[in-house]
Structures are given as C-alpha cells and as structure tokens.
Amino acid sequence: MDILYLLIPLSIVFVAVIAMGLLWAVKSGQFEDMEGPAHRILMDDDDEPPAKNRD
Secondary structure, eight states: OTHHHHHHHHHHHHHHHHHHHHHHHHHTTTTSOSSHHHHHHHSOOOOOOOOOOOO
16 A cells, blocks of 8 residues: 555656657647658659769
8 A cells, every 4th residue: 555655656757757748749840740751651762862982
C-alpha cells in the first residue's frame, strides 16, 4: 500500500511530461502537413544525386 504514495505522484509527473511534449509538438508544427510526407515517399525521383569525385 505504501508503494501507491510513490507511484501516484510519479504517474502524475509522467503524464505532465507527455502533455508538455504533445503541446510542444503541436506548437512547433509537427502535425500541420499530415499527407505531404506520405505522398513524397511514393513519388519517384528520377534525378540521381551528383556523383562524388573519388580521387
């Protein structure tokens, strides 16, 4: 029963940290363009990267 006095405050701190991380992600624009990266993966780029000079 004594462990609850430790686990309840730890869980509250853990939830607060998760909420702060979620708010930071929303404010920094992580969720603004949800479809763009998914479509970019499917786009086939025919441009090859420039060859590196091996001297």
